[in-house]
Amino acid sequence: MTRRALVLLLSSFASFAAACAGASRTPPPAPKQATSPDAGAAPAIDAGEALPSLEALAARGASDAPLMREVQRVEDASRPIEIRAPADRDVCVRAIVAASRPVRAWLEDDTKAPRGDVAPAATTGLVPPKGPACARRGEVLRLVLDRGAEPIVARAVVWQAP
Secondary structure (H helix, E strand, O other): OOHHHHHHHHHHHHHHHHHHOOOOOOOOOOOOOOOOOOOOOOOOOOHHHHOOOHHHHHHOHHHHOOOOEEEEEEOOOOOOEEEEOOOOOOEEEEEEEEEEEEEEEEEEOOOOOEEEEEEEEEEEEEEOOOOOEEEOOOOEEEEEEEOOOOOOOEEEEEEEEO
């Protein structure tokens, strides 16, 4: 190795080391704790504002439902949603659900048999959680939320392939 190459190598290394050892970063301050008398009480939630928008849910399609196309946006998913397969082909479907409180969700057929896995209780999640569920030509699947007796606000976006 020539002297010039060695000098260039060492100066490059020194420049890199100096850049890495620049100003130290201080961690961000911890969030302030509530000091009101009701600090321990559960806050009232305006479910319409706490839920992700339908647009935000639909935007997850590229990563959560690749190669699938959006077929439904449902503003009120608190009741079962019908997803009908076309009469001319079999399809696979997947949905994302956002709810005001944790709920279990699943796809079921006319016999109420679940298609795919049941999504565990969460406020936002994919249904089925491990991948799409398939329906035969003309078959109807339903997206169902286990909402219990309490009122709930929920939204959903459904994707289908092909």
